[in-house]
Amino acid sequence: MRLWQLQRMDDLAAPRRSSFGLSLLVALGWYATAVGAIVVGRSGVPAAPDRYCPGFFGCLTPLEQLALFAIVGAPLIAGLLAYTAAATALLARWIPSPILAGSLSALSGVLAVAMATAVWNAAA
DSSP: OOGGGOOOTTTOOOOOOOOHHHHHHHHHHHHHHHHHHHHHHHHTSOOOSSOOOOSTTTTOOHHHHHHHHHHHTHHHHHHHHHHHHHHHHHHHHHOSOHHHHHHHHHHHHHHHHHHHHHHHHHHO
């Protein structure tokens, strides 16, 4: 064996893991981007001046609708964040890139909410 082919035990590194905190920040960044896009999209919709409001929440402006959804959807958002934190903890162990681990955990959280919504609608 040649000298350059020998490796010392100090040179062998443990498998690289991504940082949990950075991965979670990436996932939260995806959620903030999605919420920001929804807010910008809904705030640009003008309200009709004289409209008939037969529904219970029919006369709310788009920003008032978002505020109502934030209040009613708070348990859903809390569950989504808890699921994302758990998924990030698992994915950060196996994926060395915090960007990829955070993106996959955010995607898995959105898919979990979509599946739970589909099950809820099928049961109703």
